[in-house]
Amino acid sequence: MNGSPYTQSANNSVRITMIKVLVALIPGIAAHAWFFGPGIWVSLIVCSLIAIFYESLALVMRGYPQKPFLSDGSVIVTAWLFALSVPTLAPIWLYAVGLLFAVLVAKHLYGGLGQNPFNPAMVGYAVLIVSFPTYMTQWPAPLQLATHMPSLANAVDMVFAGSGSISIDAYTLATPLDTLKTLGRAGQSGTEIFNQPIFGLIAGKGGEWVAAAYLLGGLLLLGNRVFTWHVPIAYLASVALTATLVQAIDPSQHANAWFHLFSGGVMLGAFFIATDPVSGSTTPLGKLIFAGVAGFITVMIRDYGGYPDGVAFSILLMNIAAPFIDTYTQPRVFGHAKGGKVGK
Amino acid sequence: MRAIHPFHGGVHLAEHKTESTGTAIGWMSLLPRYVVPLSQHIGQPAIPVVKPGDRVLRGQMIGRPTGTISTAVHAPTSGIVSAVEMHPVAHPSGLTGLCVVIESDGADRAVEMSGIDWRNLDPAEVQAHVRDLGLAGLGGAVFPSAIKLQRGNAARIPTLILNGSECEPWITCDDMLMRERADATLRGAAMMRHLLGADTVLVGIEDNKPQAIAAMTEAARQAPFPVEIVAVPTLYPSGGAKQLTRLLTGLDNPTGKLSTEIGVQVFNVGTAYSMYRALELGEPMISRVVTVTGHVPRPGNFEARIGTPLRDLLAAAGGDLPGTTGHIIGGPMMGFDLDDARAPVVKAVNCIIAKRVEQFPPAAPAMPCIRCGQCAQACPAELQPFELYWYAKAKDFEKTRRYNLFDCIECGCCSYVCPSHIPLVDYYRFAKSEIRAHELDAQASQAARERHDFRTFRLEREKREKAEKLAQKATTRLDSGAVAEDDPAAAKKKAILQAAIERAAKAKVATTPQNTDNLSPTVQREIDAIEARRQAAPDDAAATGRQPTEAP
Ligand code: SF4
Ligand code: SF4
Numbered sequence: 041m042n043g044s045p046y047t048q049s050a051n052n053s054v055r056i057t058m059i060k061v062l063v064a065l066i067p068g069i070a071a072h073a074w075f076f077g078p079g080i081w082v083s084l085i086v087c088s089l090i091a092i093f094y095e096s097l098a099l100v101m102r103g104y105p106q107k108p109f110l111s112d113g114s115v116i117v118t119a120w121l122f123a124l125s126v127p128t129l130a131p132i133w134l135y136a137v138g139l140l141f142a143v144l145v146a147k148h149l150y151g152g153l154g155q156n157p158f159n160p161a162m163v164g165y166a167v168l169i170v171s172f173p174t175y176m177t178q179w180p181a182p183l184q185l186a187t188h189m190p191s192l193a194n195a196v197d198m199v200f201a202g203s204g205s206i207s208i209d210a211y212t213l214a215t216p217l218d219t220l221k222t223l224g225r226a227g228q229s230g231t232e233i234f235n236q237p238i239f240g241l242i243a244g245k246g247g248e249w250v251a252a253a254y255l256l257g258g259l260l261l262l263g264n265r266v267f268t269w270h271v272p273i274a275y276l277a278s279v280a281l282t283a284t285l286v287q288a289i290d291p292s293q294h295a296n297a298w299f300h301l302f303s304g305g306v307m308l309g310a311f312f313i314a315t316d317p318v319s320g321s322t323t324p325l326g327k328l329i330f331a332g333v334a335g336f337i338t339v340m341i342r343d344y345g346g347y348p349d350g351v352a353f354s355i356l357l358m359n360i361a362a363p364f365i366d367t368y369t370q371p372r373v374f375g376h377a378k379g380g381k382v383g384k
Numbered sequence: 385m386r387a388i389h390p391f392h393g394g395v396h397l398a399e400h401k402t403e404s405t406g407t408a409i410g411w412m413s414l415l416p417r418y419v420v421p422l423s424q425h426i427g428q429p430a431i432p433v434v435k436p437g438d439r440v441l442r443g444q445m446i447g448r449p450t451g452t453i454s455t456a457v458h459a460p461t462s463g464i465v466s467a468v469e470m471h472p473v474a475h476p477s478g479l480t481g482l483c484v485v486i487e488s489d490g491a492d493r494a495v496e497m498s499g500i501d502w503r504n505l506d507p508a509e510v511q512a513h514v515r516d517l518g519l520a521g522l523g524g525a526v527f528p529s530a531i532k533l534q535r536g537n538a539a540r541i542p543t544l545i546l547n548g549s550e551c552e553p554w555i556t557c558d559d560m561l562m563r564e565r566a567d568a569t570l571r572g573a574a575m576m577r578h579l580l581g582a583d584t585v586l587v588g589i590e591d592n593k594p595q596a597i598a599a600m601t602e603a604a605r606q607a608p609f610p611v612e613i614v615a616v617p618t619l620y621p622s623g624g625a626k627q628l629t630r631l632l633t634g635l636d637n638p639t640g641k642l643s644t645e646i647g648v649q650v651f652n653v654g655t656a657y658s659m660y661r662a663l664e665l666g667e668p669m670i671s672r673v674v675t676v677t678g679h680v681p682r683p684g685n686f687e688a689r690i691g692t693p694l695r696d697l698l699a700a701a702g703g704d705l706p707g708t709t710g711h712i713i714g715g716p717m718m719g720f721d722l723d724d725a726r727a728p729v730v731k732a733v734n735c736i737i738a739k740r741v742e743q744f745p746p747a748a749p750a751m752p753c754i755r756c757g758q759c760a761q762a763c764p765a766e767l768q769p770f771e772l773y774w775y776a777k778a779k780d781f782e783k784t785r786r787y788n789l790f791d792c793i794e795c796g797c798c799s800y801v802c803p804s805h806i807p808l809v810d811y812y813r814f815a816k817s818e819i820r821a822h823e824l825d826a827q828a829s830q831a832a833r834e835r836h837d838f839r840t841f842r843l844e845r846e847k848r849e850k851a852e853k854l855a856q857k858a859t860t861r862l863d864s865g866a867v868a869e870d871d872p873a874a875a876k877k878k879a880i881l882q883a884a885i886e887r888a889a890k891a892k893v894a895t896t897p898q899n900t901d902n903l904s905p906t907v908q909r910e911i912d913a914i915e916a917r918r919q920a921a922p923d924d925a926a927a928t929g930r931q932p933t934e935a936p
Contacts, residue, residue: 043809043810043813044718044796044809046744047398048805052801053805056803057756057803112751152752267756268761318755370768371766373765374391374392374626374636375636375637
């Protein structure tokens with residue numbers, strides 16, 4: 041028997057939320073297609089299909105109905121975030137392995153929707169970058185710099201056959217973050233590095249525009265109250281602040297805040313990944329701490345760590361801390377003196 | 385203009401007010417039979433003072449208040465008591481309650497009624513009067529009004545708030561009452577003000593009721609005491625007592641405390657009106673305004689006598705239209721399903737809604753919680769509803785308590801906004817009732833133990849005292865030499881006495897530690913055991929983190 045309330049707000053469901061997220065990703069995807077070629081569409085479709093397959097399989101194995109859970113759209117969001125985080129035009133098996141960890145392990149082994157302590161897409165990404173680092177650096181070059189632009193047909197070929205009629209070097213290029221890391225290690229100075237053709241106005245050629253498009257999509261979601269301002273603002277502010285501090289200490293080797301904000305996965309992470317409510321912090325103060333520390337770790341990994349980007353690892357690390365942070369940051373309850381730790 | 389202090393959260397709801405505000409408050413024709421429940425509020429039910437066959441007059445007391453939290457109930461019309469029996473009542477539990485059934489004689493003759501000199505009488509006397517006239521809050525909680533008129537330890541309660549917010553959709557009884565009876569309502573407020581010693585009187589009305597605001601403002605202009613009519617933004621649940629207090633004064637009612645501790649007392653506008661009828665005219669609470677709305681041909685408000693069977697009330701609005709799927713008592717946010725339309729109107733019933741499926745579709749199937757936090761953003765109590773849900777579902781009631789379950793006012797905002805359509809409030813009601821049941825159990829066994837211990841103690845003591853007295857007497861007699869040394873009967877008696885004295889001494893040794901020293905260790909052990917159980921549960925939960933017991 042269901043008691044009151046006997047009414048629920050219309051146009052509000054998990055599915056609608058997920059659709060909003062997908063729509064908000066479209067500007068970024070479009071920018072990606074514009075600057076790096078149409079291959080992104082292939083990887084998005086392939087990843088979606090693989091993810092749906094895994095989800096359906098998991099539901100069968102766990103004895104859950106297919107329709108309500110497949111149609112909630114959450115697995116498509118995971119698939120898209122994953123596809124946008126790993127190199128476009130990677131062989132299909134790489135996607136299959138990554139999504140296996142994302143959907144089957146990170147999501148369903150932990151109990152499915154709403155129960156996963158880690159962001160599934162980021163788990164998939166992390167497994168791949170640890171296990172297959174070379175594949176994970178093969179990002180398509182911006183169109184202006186590519187010697188050969190893969191067509192849609194080429195893209196299908198590359199994804200399904202693992203290689204195509206054109207050589208990998210013809211369309212991939214080290215990303216700005218990779219370039220920064222390798223050239224920096226080789227002892228080149230900041231000015232030399234940033235004179236590389238891969239760099240654009242403030243960050244990577246093309247990539248900076250994709251980041252700007254994610255920012256736009258993210259602001260749409262914020263305006264739509266899909267999440268509160270705390271996480272994206274704290275994350276971006278922390279990235280900018282940390283980058284500025286690091287650069288102040290050693291200007292020759294490190295990029296400035298603008299570069300960090302608009303390269304790699306920062307914008308995607310700020311609005312689409314760190315905001316994942318299931319794996320993140322839920323209290324207002326907790327969100328600020330969660331995202332603030334994640335932003336700091338992101339830049340630390342980028343500037344001093346072994347991996348070119350730190351978005352995924354920083355968020356996964358903070359996922360571990362989220363329940364703990366929540367316990368200590370309970371907001372004040374109406375009529376109580378103060379918030380803080382969960383009451384006794 | 386008084387500054388409005390917004391509360392956290394809240395939701396905008398489809399109002400559905402105009403359906404029932406098209407006509408004036410209607411009067412119902414006399415019914416052949418009324419069924420008056422003896423328990424109409426929290427606290428002790430009234431004790432029936434009539435028996436089948438008794439003749440009663442309108443306004444005659446048929447149930448006498450008993451205990452501190454209690455009020456009287458009265459006959460709604462004149463007639464003959466045909467039964468005092470269990471009958472379906474309008475209650476969320478769907479259970480029956482003890483009711484006095486009155487067959488009306490059609491004459492509707494009343495007892496002698498006269499007002500009292502409330503200005504000059506001792507406040508305690510006025511309160512007793514209020515209690516005997518059966519006044520209880522008409523806003524929903526139906527708390528006996530007499531108690532709320534007490535100042536407690538305070539010299540006076542500076543702020544009196546009249547709640548005319550009526551934030552629940554569909555309900556319009558307060559709106560119509562304020563439109564039509566603004567003067568009398570403020571007269572009632574004057575009495576409350578006098579009894580509480582209040583100097584500020586505020587009336588909070590949601591700004592979707594411009595006519596009520598206008599009528600009340602006009603009445604306030606004429607009132608012989610200062611009263612401020614304040615339009616508050618239409619945002620559910622602005623009519624929650626704590627929310628309205630915050631809106632109008634900026635003060636937060638500390639949790640677990642009465643509002644009088646912050647110098648505020650809140651009454652529903654309907655209660656103020658009844659106060660006027662009671663003290664000025666001497667009329668007990670035998671009727672109230674009820675909204676009948678939803679899927680009926682002539683929705684509106686009716687002055688319904690307490691005890692009116694709800695199906696007769698529905699009939700006054702034209703009866704259920706075809707396709708009616710059920711009835712809600714109260715509003716759609718906090719009301720409950722009516723199981724049996726034979727149940728009567730009680731003081732708590734402010735509205736009955738006939739449902740149809742287009743307006744009240746079956747609840748969407750619940751999906752897993754995605755921790756989106758929309759519920760927390762909507763919660764006026766500033767709770768984390770998803771955490772409460774989590775632990776209530778896991779039956780970890782200790783954790784729900786730590787997340788302040790008992791600050792939840794069951795307003796339903798969280799359920800309303802939840803994208804996963806989880807019936808969150810059902811879980812909270814469940815958890816609260818479980819915790820209360822557990823506490824009652826604990827209290828009962830504690831009381832039983834104490835009773836048992838005390839009884840043992842008392843029996844032993846009595847035995848001992850008797851023996852000692854006996855021994856005393858015997859010794860005196862022996863010493864006085866009244867009994868010869870060689871008298872065998874006396875010797876035997878003496879031996880028996882000696883034995884009794886020894887037994888008494890032994891008993892003293894045995895009873896003393898058992899009954900005093902051991903009492904608290906026993907309780908302590910019990911407490912420790914409970915604590916240990918409590919500790920064990922949350923730790924398990926913490927170890928597994930978010931428990932993987934839910935659907936994917
Ligand atoms: S609104 Fe529903 S889904 Fe969102 S956190 Fe609250 S309970 Fe969970
Ligand atoms: S029902 Fe309770 S938890 Fe839900 S919004 Fe209202 S006060 Fe908060």
